[in-house]
Amino acid sequence: MRSSSTNMTVNYPSEAEARVILAAEIFMKQAMATYDPSHDAHHVQRVRRTALAIAKSCVPKPDLLVIELAALLHDVLDKKYVSPQAAIDPCAFLKTFFESVESHVDLLSDGRATLLVKIIENVSWSTEKKLRVQGKITDWHKTCLELHCVQDADRLDAIGAFSIMRCAGYSCTINRPLHVATEDPASGETAVAHFHDKLLKIKDSLKTDLGKKLGHERHNFRHAHLVQTHDLDHPGFKVENLFVAQAHPDLDADRLDAIGAFGIMRCAGYSCTINRPLHVATEDPASGETAVAHFHDKLLKIKDSLKTDLGKKLGHERHNFMLSFLNALNKEYAIVAQ
Numbered sequence: 001m002r003s004s005s006t007n008m009t010v011n012y013p014s015e016a017e018a019r020v021i022l023a024a025e026i027f028m029k030q031a032m033a034t035y036d037p038s039h040d041a042h043h044v045q046r047v048r049r050t051a052l053a054i055a056k057s058c059v060p061k062p063d064l065l066v067i068e069l070a071a072l073l074h075d076v077l078d079k080k081y082v083s084p085q086a087a088i089d090p091c092a093f094l095k096t097f098f099e100s101v102e103s104h105v106d107l108l109s110d111g112r113a114t115l116l117v118k119i120i121e122n123v124s125w126s127t128e129k130k131l132r133v134q135g136k137i138t139d140w141h142k143t144c145l146e147l148h149c150v151q152d153a154d155r156l157d158a159i160g161a162f163s164i165m166r167c168a169g170y171s172c173t174i175n176r177p178l179h180v181a182t183e184d185p186a187s188g189e190t191a192v193a194h195f196h197d198k199l200l201k202i203k204d205s206l207k208t209d210l211g212k213k214l215g216h217e218r219h220n221f222r223h224a225h226l227v228q229t230h231d232l233d234h235p236g237f238k239v240e241n242l243f244v245a246q247a248h249p250d251l252d253a254d255r256l257d258a259i260g261a262f263g264i265m266r267c268a269g270y271s272c273t274i275n276r277p278l279h280v281a282t283e284d285p286a287s288g289e290t291a292v293a294h295f296h297d298k299l300l301k302i303k304d305s306l307k308t309d310l311g312k313k314l315g316h317e318r319h320n321f322m323l324s325f326l327n328a329l330n331k332e333y334a335i336v337a338q
Contacts, residue, residue, distance in 0.1 A: 012064045016104040020065070023104075024072040027097045031076040037272045037291075038169035039075060042280055043157055047071045049336035051153035055145075057210045062145040065105070066112055070119040070150045073097075077120075080170075091117045119147045123154050125202055145208075152211030155202045160218025161329040163199055164225055165268035165278045165291060167191050172269030178262070179229055191265060192229055195222065214335070221328045228261040228321055252311030255302050260318025263299055264325055267291050279329065281337065295326065 013021060029041050048071040055067045073094065077087040086093070091114075098113045107113040122128065122141065128151075131137050141147070157163065168178055171191035179192040187193065203219040206212045258266065268278055271291035279292040287293065303319040306312045 013068075017065050019104045020101045020107075021068055021072070023101050024069050024097065028072050028076055032078075032081075035075075035078070035081050036169065036173045037275060037277050038166040038173065039078060039081065040277065042277055043166070044072060044075060046157050046162070046333075046336045047074065047150070047153045050156055051149045053335050054152055054208050054210045055149045058145055058149065058208060060145070062149060063112070066115055066119070066146045067149050070116050070123070070146065071153060073116070074120050074123045074150060074154060090120055094120075115146070119144070119150055122147060123151050125155060125158070125198070125205055128205065148207040148211075152206050152208050152215075155206060156211060156214055156218060156332075159199055159202050159215060160221050160332050161325055162278070162332055163218070163222060164264055164325070165271075167194055167199065168265035168268040169272030169278060169291075173272050178265045178269060191269075192226065195226060218328075218332065221324075225261050225264070225321075225325070228318075252306050252308050252315075255306060256311060256314055256318060259299055259302050259315065260321050263318065264322065267294055267299060279333065292326070292329065295322065
């Protein structure tokens with residue numbers, strides 16, 4: 001892989017670059033104001049910081065300003081949230097932003113505006129898949145290091161612990177079931193089906209060394225989540241049948257569905273439907289009003305309220321999985337908290 005630009009700032013960012021970055025943040029937040037929490041500004045900030053971390057690990061060094069701006073702007077025209085008409089011409093849409101910052105850095109004149117638009121148009125895993133099928137992957141796609149840094153950062157947020165919450169959250173906003181029995185006609189149109197159709201394949205599309213390393217770790221955790229989810233798919237398995245002749249069966253069964261693999265997805269899904277962020281930095285004023293905060297406020301306490309012997313056994317297993325989930329989430333967040 002090579003960098004497509006030799007324009008690197010030694011002490012990055014310069015004062016002028018910092019002003020452009022701030023303007024891009026404001027532009028992004030305005031453009032994405034109506035997006036749900038599965039694809040919100042917090043997702044963009046994670047992609048931004050991960051992309052920069054990847055870029056700083058690369059040799060040769062890529063253009064950090066291009067990477068940071070592409071990461072900040074990569075979802076402003078997400079086709080899930082904007083009309084086809086709005087998304088048809090990213091260059092025209094972003095031109096107003098490029099013109100607004102040209103007194104600081106003239107991205108239009110130095111050619112980086114064109115590169116930024118090209119990267120934004122090619123970040124998507126689905127776009128890359130389509131181009132490969134059509135035989136339209138070019139040398140630029142194979143060698144542009146700025147593209148690879150942003151691609152890997154965006155895809156890393158689509159696998160691992162964050163991806164479980166994001167996929168469940170988006171599924172609930174479009175009324176897609178989280179998971180159903182294999183024999184159910186809707187089994188191919190669920191959040192868990194989306195893991196198999198797309199998200200489990202992302203690891204093999206990562207391009208940078210650091211991206212591949214992080215992707216391997218996150219892929220393995222998501223696999224563990226799916227294993228626990230599918231534990232409920234064994235023939236004849238019905239939670240209510242396991243509590244026959246025990247006291248409080250309905251109570252324990254309901255609470256068990258609020259913890260473990262399903263509990264994580266349900267909490268994230270509901271959070272997105274009420275526009276509650278999934279996770280933010282501890283110092284963020286909203287840190288106490290997130291899906292992850294709800295784990296600590298309520299879900300991690302449920303284990304101790306279970307009444308039946310089997311409920312306690314299953315609760316212990318699911319509680320421990322939630323702890324491993326939070327540990328994985330914290331590890332993923334560590335790279336963006338630097």
